[in-house]
Amino acid sequence: MNTDIFALRHIGPRESDLPQMLETVGASSLDQLMYETVPDDILIKKALDLDVAMSEQEYLEHITELSSKNKIFKTYIGLGYNEAIMPPVIQRNVLENPGWYTAYTPYQAEIAQGRLEALLNFQTAITDLTGMELANASLLDESTAAAEAMSLLFAVREKEKKQQNASKFFVSEEILPQTLALLQTRSEPIGIELVVGNHEEFDFAEDFFGAILQYPGRTGKVHNYKDFIQKANDAQIKVAVAADILSLVMLESPGNFGVDVVVGTTQRFGIPLGYGGPHAAYFATKEEYKRNIPGRIIGVSKDADGNRALRMALQTREQHIKRDKATSNICTAQVLLAVMAGMYTVYHGPEGLKYIAQKVHNTAVTLASNLEKLGFEQINETFFDTIAIKTDATKIKFLAEAKEVNFYYPDNATVSISINETTTIKDLNKILSIFSEAVKKDSQKITELEIGNKIPEEVARKTEFLQQDVFNSYHSETDMMRYIKKLERRDLSLTHSMIALGSCTMKLNAAAEMLPLSDPMWGNMHPFVPVEQAEGYQFVLKKLEKQLTEITGFAATSLQPNSGAQGEFAGLMVIRAYHESRGDTHRNICLIPSSAHGTNPASAVMAGMKVVVTKSTDEGNIDVEDLREKAVKYKDNLACLMVTYPSTHGVYESAIREITGIIHENGGQVYMDGANMNAQVGLTNPGAIGADVCHLNLHKTFAIPHGGGGPGVGPICVAKQLAPFLPSNPIIKTGGEEAISAISAAPFGSSLVCLISYAYICMLGVNGLKKATQYAILNANYIKERLNGHYEVLYAGERGRAAHEMIVDCRPFKEKGIEVTDIAKRLIDYGFHAPTVSFPIAGTLMIEPTESESKVSLDQFCDAMISIRREIESVEKDNPNNVLKNSPHTLQLLTADNWDFPYTRKEAAFPMDYLSENKFWPSVRRIDDAFGDRNLICTCDPIESYMEA
Missing domain, CATH: 3.40.640.10 (Type I PLP-dependent aspartate aminotransferase-like (Major domain))
Known part of the structure; x- marks a missing residue:
């Protein structure tokens, strides 16, 4: 075996498996199978x-060499992106951990309780900091979230009679430039007219349905928007605010001023800049807009035993159900990044966040004070982390880049400097040296931070936040490491077994592909x-x-x-x-x-x-x-x-x-x-x-x-x-x-x-890429043939072949009272995540194994499906007390003193021998979706507090 060939590591079946797999599918070679699968007139010749x-080694040397071509300057550009410190306990145990990064969207909630709790923490942190009632489980970036806020306010305007025909949306000139660009992209096709201007001169005319403000503003100034928001509310104009998440530790929540939506990014909660992403945006709003909020919401429900259980709530809002009636096409989130940002909040807690925010503010205050001593004019009377200096920007840019420093230059006469969590006293002295060189004056060396306050009293934060136990319990690395691991153990990921989701392609994410992300x-x-x-x-x-x-x-x-x-x-x-x-x-x-x-x-x-x-x-x-x-x-x-x-x-x-x-x-x-x-x-x-x-x-x-x-x-x-x-x-x-x-x-x-x-393409190369596709098709057709006679595959090509996925019909089992959901939940007992349920056809499973899965994995999955088929045969009609309806079975259920089921504990939990050496235990039983939607709880307060209320 040539150990340099990455394709051998990426593609699951071994060469020795190929003859038997081809025999099973009835093809003499891979080429014949491809000929019978792909129409000849579209094949690339x-x-x-x-x-x-x-090889992996060659690639890692190549990517390390390329990384040295990046010049990592000390950067104070801001504009919604600020360098942050990722706690190593989060880097090692979440970002670099396949138990977190290979999991799928939590549609099968019983085997996703860990990341659901992590996302519930994220939502709770967002609702607390923004002062809103409801937050989703993240969006793609701040600008997209702002565009989604505009769309939501446009969609709900018809509730206000006065606003039904309003089509203008006011955008503060303090908005971030990239956000303005996205608002322009998204507004015109759906008939919204943007009006950009000074919020202090806005006239609240009847033809406006909404407005968006930046808090603090693009230039760093902290505006008091209370009067604007009050006037907008009086005029039935709805208001969105794009807010810096760290500033909300020191600034009063926009929700307390009466706004309708608050959006932003959580990048500065420990997420790498990464030349633009990925970062988890946030979106928070009022509960009355819960049917219009884009993206996913994590809610609290209960399982079959009445225990607290988490799930994705209100999925009827989703575009997969609403289709062309949907107000948003958002079908994904930035879950991994939201988990990391939520963990950052858990690790630091309210007191840690206050320390970080106060330090950032004091650093900015110290810099402003010392630049003023040099004779520079700092024009932001109020600010959190960003100061604006009036000077010759061209000259400063030349001197700064010579010292490997980046500022932001909004015009030729202004230098904007955004301080971040990583900025040290040494960094401040370097910044001072640039400005002192520009005016040829000596600057006094900074030795400690000044304690200052440039936040207006009327918008200074007075409300408590993050008082829940989870944010006040895990501040040592030992405790944090164990908390992360506890949640990880509740999730089924590719580290446990194959996730054969049709249309979702859950393939190997090779370690060599992932390593550079930590650099x-x-x-x-x-x-x-x-x-x-x-x-x-x-x-x-x-x-x-x-x-x-x-x-x-x-x-x-x-x-x-x-x-x-x-x-x-x-x-x-x-x-x-x-x-x-x-x-x-x-x-x-x-x-x-x-x-x-x-x-x-x-x-x-x-x-x-x-x-x-x-x-x-x-x-x-x-x-x-x-x-x-x-x-x-x-x-x-x-x-x-x-x-x-x-x-x-x-x-x-x-x-x-x-x-x-x-x-x-x-x-x-x-x-x-x-x-x-x-x-x-x-x-x-x-x-x-x-x-x-x-x-x-x-x-x-x-x-x-x-x-x-x-x-x-x-x-x-x-x-x-x-x-x-x-x-x-x-x-x-x-x-x-x-x-x-x-x-x-x-x-x-x-x-x-x-x-x-880039790594995937480089390491597979031209031949490996084609081979990966061939094996994806082989693996799918292998499963199709192994399930033949047990399940009906609904569609096939003209020569009877599946592509890389297939749809298995589970509707005939309804006559026994068995639904496709019962099969999906029973698969959990066999150690598998269910394939895609009821898409694109209700009552079916769509199976896609990918090329990464070995013949052993494919056979175990097929054996599980065939075993479940036998279980369906043995079910008594109209008797819901059976092994499928009661699935999944938890360890708690299996070890209880009472066992009131007409099958054995072994049949429930260990229906096949392979499970004895690698058993995944779901942490909850089947979840009550309807209860969760009727009683929407989307934060991590104890459930008792809602019952008392």
Whole structure:
């Protein structure tokens, strides 16, 4: 075995397994299986133009060499990004721990109680600091959260009679520039008119439905917004505030001033800058808007024994259910980062946060005082961490960069300096030396921080926060380490077993791919530094763009979208801009097959398009004649088709080129949803099927971990005619010559985790990438054949093959009273996370094993499914007291004195021999979802306090 070949480590089945697996699927070779699976007219005939594979050692040497090209200056740019200190106990036990980063979104709550508790802590911290009633479990970045706040306020305006036709949204000129760009992107397609101005001169006219303020402002000044908010409330104008999370330790909660939404980022709670992300944004609002809040909410419910249990609440809000009626397409969060930010809050507690915030403030006060002694004018009368100096900015910039220091220069006469948690007295003296050199004066050396207060009394924080036990119990590293480990033990992740989720591609996230994320040469880079300081990042990002462009068969790529749903929206906005550039402003019809992901119609509506649904055939394919009829009917206004390939039903539709041809003949463009790209790489591509743009889920096909529900990256790859419209950024130029405005806050989105996908492509190389796709298809067809005769697989290609996933029909078991959910919960007892439940068809399981799983794992899963099938056979009709209905079985239940079940303890917990040596115990029994939605509790206060209330 050649131990240098990464593909041997990444791909699960061994070469010795191949003959038996091929025999099981009835193919003489991998090539024959591919021929029988992928339509011949879309197969790529020549190898991709990519490099040969690197070994892990070669890659790590390569990425270390590239990191040395990054110049990590001391950076005080701010603008929503501040260097922070990640406690090592969190770095080692969360960020670098596959028990946390390989877990899936907590749809199966019984085996996700650890990360659900961690997210509940996050939500509690946010509600406490913002003074709001309800917070979600994170969003993608501050600017996206602000855009979502605008959308929410627009959606709820009809509750106020006076506001029903209002379409103007006021934006304070103090807003961050990247947030303004996102508001511009998101407002115009849905008919919102932005009005940017000075909040002190706002006239509260009737045609405004909402407003957004920055707290503290972009320039660092702390404004007292009480009067503005009162007047807005009187005029029935709803107010959102974008607030710096650390400043809220010292500033009064916006919620206490009567605002409707508070948003921001938790990056400065111990998260690396990472050249822009990933970071967990927060979104907090009033409980009356709980049906409109974007993203996920973690709620408290109870299990079958009445014990406290956590779950994702109010999922009926989600775009997968509401589809084109959804007010947001947000289908993911930044769970791993939210967990880390929540743990930072737990570790430091209220007193630790007060110390950090006070130290940051005193450092800023000390710097301002000493610069004034040098004769400089500091124009922020009030501030938390950011001062503004009137001087020759060009001169200061030259001197600062010579000493490896970055400030922010809003204009030629102003230098803005944002202090952060890492700023030391030594750093202050270095800053002073730059300014003293500029005026050729000696500065007095700072030896200690001054105690000062530049926060206005009327907005100084007076309310308590974080009084719950969890924030006041784990302040030693020993206690914190044990708390993190306790929560980790409650979660099933890829460290335990295969997670065969269809459409979600839970593959190996190799350690070599992950290692560079801990390197400060990658982690400590601010997204708005001059690009010449980010030479290592620029090399990786440009190379990754080229690699993805080649893999997709397109002409250009943008890495900016920081989730799959944002990639969908970006792709549609690029199509929209293309049509507008040709004078076709009327083209607004988006055709979407009935089987599509729920984010597709939600994204189309956000992009200002009207959704027309096309039918599927009984075989699960797009009904070509229905599509043709609708394309012709709407040909004058047709903007695009959104299509997933292979289809959401796990089939390579042979008519795909005919389908894309119909759209082009009628003036539209084709958007391909890249959710199933794991079945294409090296065999076919979006260009070959006739698409014009696709997004890629780097957190699926290209190995970025799911992290319990994020981070994700959703770059878009486009054909030549769409390349000029790729998205821009207001501070660092990106995108094409006719670029649309920003899709995410940072110029290159979540740059830090793009290193993972770059590693994946470099180490697999041209041959390994193709082999990974082949084995993904082999593994899926192996499961399909092993389950044959026990379960019905609903759809297959023309030669009877599945793509990389398949849909198993569980509806026939209803006659015995067994639902698909019962099978999902029973799989927990067998040590497996359930496949995707009831998507895209109710009552089914969608199974996707990926190439990373070995034949042993596949066989254990198939054995478990077959064993469950036998259990279903033995169930008595109309008798709910059976092993499936009572699953999952906890250790507490198994060891109780009483056992009132018609099956043995062994049958409940150890139905197969392999479980005796590797048993995962769920920490709660089946959870009551309806109870949790009726009694919405979304913070970690003791449940007794709600009962008393």
